[in-house]
Amino acid sequence: MTDSRLQQAIKRYQTAVEQLKTTIDASTDPNHIIADAAQPNQPEEVKQQLTRTQILEVFTARDEVxxxxxxxxxxxxxxxxAIAQLDKILKDNATAIATICETVDWQTSFNPPKEAWWWSLQPERKPYKFWDQLDWFWSAVSISSLTISLGLVGDISSRFLTGGPDTLGALAVSTQSILTLLTAGGALTLAGQEAYKSILKSRKIPERFWHEISAGFSLLLVIGLVGLRISLPQIAIQYNKWGFNNYKEGDWGSAEENYQRAIKLNPDDTLAHFRLGxxxxxxxxxxxxxTEYQIAAQDNIPDAINNLSRLYILNKNYPAATHLLQKSLADEQKLKLSAETKHALxxxxxxxxxxxSDYPKAQAKLLEAIDLQQSAKVTNNIAAPHCLLAQVMEAQKDKxxxxxxxxxxxxxxxxxxSTDEDSWVITAQKRLTEQENQK
Structure with missing residues (x-):
């Protein structure tokens, strides 16, 4: 087959390219006069501007070639x-063409073959600044930030979802998860990258800044998640308050859930441990x-120490109880004991x-507690020292x-x-009855 068809195609291509170049050169010539719509009688060549129709003519002519x-x-x-020369002219004017049209839209509409490079013609990207040569670095920053973000999301979500999600927990988990997935999708998936590019193009952001912007979004996500992670102790305080309100209202199930959420968000919240105890x-x-009192006692919460010692006594672990109580009373100034707490200790x-069976020391401490409740006007559990002192005196034969x-x-x-006082009152009533019967 002869190349007559090819010659005709080249001729059409040449004509289209020359017209395109002439229009571009005229529009960039500083001496070129821009058309004024208010002056309709201007020469035709002055009004000429590069159009999408001209560009399509070039592309379809190149298809024919x-x-x-x-x-x-x-x-x-x-x-x-001749073809190579015309292709060079077309590529040299890629910047001007890109300002007129979006070739991505044309690819969607006409579905040209992959080898038809002119349909996806883009200006040659040259480093605008030194940092544009560091796109690999910004990509690494994006991937590293997303990896850190995913780890933070997993950690934060597991804390909020303890005992089942509540409204605040569900909101926090869903918000951070959506932001992370959107950012990760834009960086790691083909569909996400295309959507991300379309958004940046629609905002007319130069392509040379895309890597930096992507890295910036990823870093902002990390900063936001780190901020949320740091704020968990403050959120835990609110859960602690909700749990205490539930406890006072008798809603013990909700109180336990809120205390556990507070502890999960901030394991160092010793007040929540004490209240859960x-x-x-x-x-x-x-x-x-x-177990909860032991954790709270490590932070020197006096009431936790007192309650823990009481449980040690009930469990017949008297050495542990006396050691804990003596240490707390010795550190009275450091612990800033209230009169009520010191009385209980x-x-x-x-x-x-x-x-x-150390009756003298038992009597001395109980009398000290009774003296304190009188001098400091303590009103809580004032019967307990008397109930215990009665047992000490019985053991010493002081009827x-x-x-x-x-x-x-x-x-x-x-x-x-107090369940303790209930059992002691029963004993007291028996002793008084026995005393009356002996009269």
Missing amino acids: QAALADTMQTSGESLA LLYEELQKLDLAR LKNLGWARLMQ KGAFKEWETCIQYADITS
Whole structure:
């Protein structure tokens, strides 16, 4: 087959390219006069501007050249040289063409073959600044940031979802997950990258800044997640407050969930551990209560120390109780003990000494507790030292003194607030009855 068809195609291509170049040169000539719509009688050549129609003519002409090349058996060197020269002119004007049209849209509409490079013609990208040569670095920053973000999302989500999601937890987890997935999709998936490029193009952001912008979004995501991670202790405080309100209202199930969420968000929230210990003690889950008190006691919460010592006594671990109580009373100034807490510590130390059969020390601490409740006007658990002192006096064969203390024990006992006092009141009533029967 001759190359006559090819020659005709080249001629059409040449005409289209020359018209395109003439229009571009005229529009960039500083002496070129821009058309004024208010002056309709201007020369036609002055009004001429590069249009999409001209560009499409060039592209379709180049399609025809490619088709003719495929059908031509013999092609002269002159023809090939002419095509190469025209292609060079087209590529040299890629910047001007890119300002007029979006070739991506044309690729979608006409679906040209991959080898038709002119349909995806883009200006040659040259480094605009030194940092444009570091695109590999910005890509690495993006990937590293996304990896860190995914780790943070996993850590934060697991903390919020303890015991099942609530409204605040679900909102926090869904928001951070969506932002991370959107950012990761834009960086790691082909569809996400295309969508990301389309958004940047629509905002007319130069391509040379795309890597930096992507890295910036990834870093912002990391900073936001790190900020959320750092703020977890403050969020834990709010859960702690909600749990305490639930506890006071008798909603112990919700109280336990909120305390556990507070602890999961901030394992160092010793107040939440202490309050959860109180809840478990109310539920008679003494082993769980002891564990929570032990954690809170490590932060020197006096009430946690007192309650832990009491559980040690109930568990017959008297040496641990006395050691803990003596240390706390010795550190009174450091711990800043309130009168009520010191009173409870003295009472428990007297109780532990009683169970160790160390009656003189038991009596001394119980009398000290009674003196404190009178001098400091303590109103809580004032019957307990008298109930215990009565048992000490009984062990020392002081029946008269024991009888007096049993009477005081019954007088001030509040069996609704303490299971210990309930059992002691029963003992007191038996002793008083026995005393009356002996008269």
